Amino acid sequence: MTISTVLGALIANTLGEKFGHGMFGEETRLAGRAAQKLGIELGVIKDVYLAVHLKYLVPLSVAFIVLLFILERFVKDRKTRVGVLIGLAFLGTLLIFRRFEALKDLSTGFGIFKEVPIQETRPSSFSDLWNSFSISFFLAPLFFLRFVPKRAKLPDFLFLGLIFPSLYMIKTWTRFLFIGSIAVALMAGLGVIELYDALRPRLDGRKVFALGIGLLFLLPTVNAGFSLKETYSLRPYMNEHWENALTWLRENSNQNDIVLAWWDYGHWVTYYGRRSPVAQGGVNPYVALYYLGKLDENWAMSLGVDYVVVSYYDFLKFGAIVETAKMHPKYNITENYGLLVLPLTSKLGALVFQRGDYRIIARPGEIWDVVVDLNGQVIAPKELYVEYQGKVIKPELSASNTNTYLYINLNYGYAIFMNEEAFNTTLAKLFIKPEEPYELVYSDGGLIKILKFKHPNVRVENTNGKVIFHFENATGTRLGIWGYLDNGTKVFGKWYDVKGMEEFELPKEVNGTVIRYTYAVGKKTVDRGIFRRK
Numbered sequence: 001m002t003i004s005t006v007l008g009a010l011i012a013n014t015l016g017e018k019f020g021h022g023m024f025g026e027e028t029r030l031a032g033r034a035a036q037k038l039g040i041e042l043g044v045i046k047d048v049y050l051a052v053h054l055k056y057l058v059p060l061s062v063a064f065i066v067l068l069f070i071l072e073r074f075v076k077d078r079k080t081r082v083g084v085l086i087g088l089a090f091l092g093t094l095l096i097f098r099r100f101e102a103l104k105d106l107s108t109g110f111g112i113f114k115e116v117p118i119q120e121t122r123p124s125s126f127s128d129l130w131n132s133f134s135i136s137f138f139l140a141p142l143f144f145l146r147f148v149p150k151r152a153k154l155p156d157f158l159f160l161g162l163i164f165p166s167l168y169m170i171k172t173w174t175r176f177l178f179i180g181s182i183a184v185a186l187m188a189g190l191g192v193i194e195l196y197d198a199l200r201p202r203l204d205g206r207k208v209f210a211l212g213i214g215l216l217f218l219l220p221t222v223n224a225g226f227s228l229k230e231t232y233s234l235r236p237y238m239n240e241h242w243e244n245a246l247t248w249l250r251e252n253s254n255q256n257d258i259v260l261a262w263w264d265y266g267h268w269v270t271y272y273g274r275r276s277p278v279a280q281g282g283v284n285p286y287v288a289l290y291y292l293g294k295l296d297e298n299w300a301m302s303l304g305v306d307y308v309v310v311s312y313y314d315f316l317k318f319g320a321i322v323e324t325a326k327m328h329p330k331y332n333i334t335e336n337y338g339l340l341v342l343p344l345t346s347k348l349g350a351l352v353f354q355r356g357d358y359r360i361i362a363r364p365g366e367i368w369d370v371v372v373d374l375n376g377q378v379i380a381p382k383e384l385y386v387e388y389q390g391k392v393i394k395p396e397l398s399a400s401n402t403n404t405y406l407y408i409n410l411n412y413g414y415a416i417f418m419n420e421e422a423f424n425t426t427l428a429k430l431f432i433k434p435e436e437p438y439e440l441v442y443s444d445g446g447l448i449k450i451l452k453f454k455h456p457n458v459r460v461e462n463t464n465g466k467v468i469f470h471f472e473n474a475t476g477t478r479l480g481i482w483g484y485l486d487n488g489t490k491v492f493g494k495w496y497d498v499k500g501m502e503e504f505e506l507p508k509e510v511n512g513t514v515i516r517y518t519y520a521v522g523k524k525t526v527d528r529g530i531f532r533r534k
């Protein structure tokens with residue numbers, strides 16, 4: 001069985017070259033960090049885990065199995081065997097961690113995820129365990145009743161090969177809760193049966209029947225009830241508002257346009273909008289720095305950004321945006337950003353927004369009366385912005401005594417309270433009062449807004465088998481074109497002189513199905529894009 005995993009690893013390596021490897025494939029950032037930490041050089045085997053498996057884990061496992069046969073032949077006392085096995089297993093674990101000290105950083109992705117504000121790469125809390133497994137989590141320890149002396153069987157030890165790695169994964173990242181659920185379900189189910197078998201001899205007929213009903217029917221039913229309640233309460237982050245916004249983007253933008261959005265929504269931009277996002281599938285400090293105003297329009301223009309997406313959900317993740325920006329070593333984020341999102345809780349006599357000990361009371365009129373209660377400290381904002389029925393207005397306030405700002409959305413019933421640092425971020429400005437060079441082109445009234453970034457732009461048009469580059473605000477002097485195959489192999493690259501041109505036909509010499517281009521004024525990039533050849 002152990003030797004057969006060698007064939008499995010080789011097959012996985014071959015398939016990985018065709019379809020892509022996993023998290024530890026040589027093309028990933030995590031693989032590079034892991035290989036460096038573990039002192040492994042990738043060659044024929046392109047995946048770090050597969051390399052470790054073939055080079056170390058298989059030989060160690062074979063050696064351990066051989067040792068088992070030796071113990072069975074020469075050591076007859078069962079307790080001595082167990083003691084020797086436990087000692088050797090402990091020694092083997094120490095040797096592995098001594099050989100690969102970097103394994104201590106495995107739970108942080110070898111340091112990559114240590115400072116990253118991603119919820120799913122955080123250790124599981126008790127709340128996470130309860131929401132995922134409910135009472136199964138408390139029933140799981142009953143599984144070890146199977147290891148009572150003279151009752152343990154070989155399959156039980158095989159189960160441990162699944163259980164221990166799964167429990168470690170559950171402890172490490174919340175992302176692995178669904179993987180670990182197999183082990184928890186196995187432990188809970190077998191554990192309940194083991195408890196039933198242990199108690200049955202001590203009870204008479206009726207009590208045995210009651211015990212069976214309680215353990216084998218009521219417990220699973222209650223567990224299922226908790227699980228269904230939790231599942232029913234969950235709502236997908238992807239919703240109709242996002243679908244409507246990104247469908248609009250697909251239907252009203254060019255196929256080569258680049259979209260800037262928070263990385264959580266990058267895959268949605270690709271799937272629903274059919275456009276290329278700046279960030280997707282992983283944290284991007286540059287996008288965070290842009291949202292905070294640390295990177296300006298020149299940076300966005302150098303990436304070819306054509307549309308910027310800002311949303312209510314970005315403000316809910318504002319803390320994560322700040323923490324992500326702090327990851328960049330070249331930027332010292334010293335601002336003390338303060339931002340609160342509060343839901344509308346009452347309309348009786350006044351608009352009341354409250355979250356915990358923070359409350360905002362707003363009385364509309366020709367002059368608005370606004371009071372902000374911050375856990376007992378009562379203040380009045382400097383400026384107020386109200387969005388309702390397609391308009392954002394700035395009412396006059398009856399009083400103001402702080403450099404704070406308030407945005408109220410009456411379409412969806414929420415308020416955003418900000419200090420001056422948060423209000424002056426690009427994210428807040430684009431959402432509340434966008435200015436040139438940005439134009440608001442889509443809004444659903446307060447959840448998702450799309451802005452067009454005005455700059456020297458390239459529009460790609462496919463007509464009659466020809467690909468035409470149209471230059472809007474044609475200030476560029478050079479056009480770089482690169483061609484790629486679907487597997488990412490670069491097959492063409494060349495710069496063309498387009499000074500004074502308003503359009504340029506894709507030359508026949510350009511190879512590749514995926515085309516990337518860069519429009520530049522001298523050495524300064526003013527637009528970029530990507531499209532697929534038809």
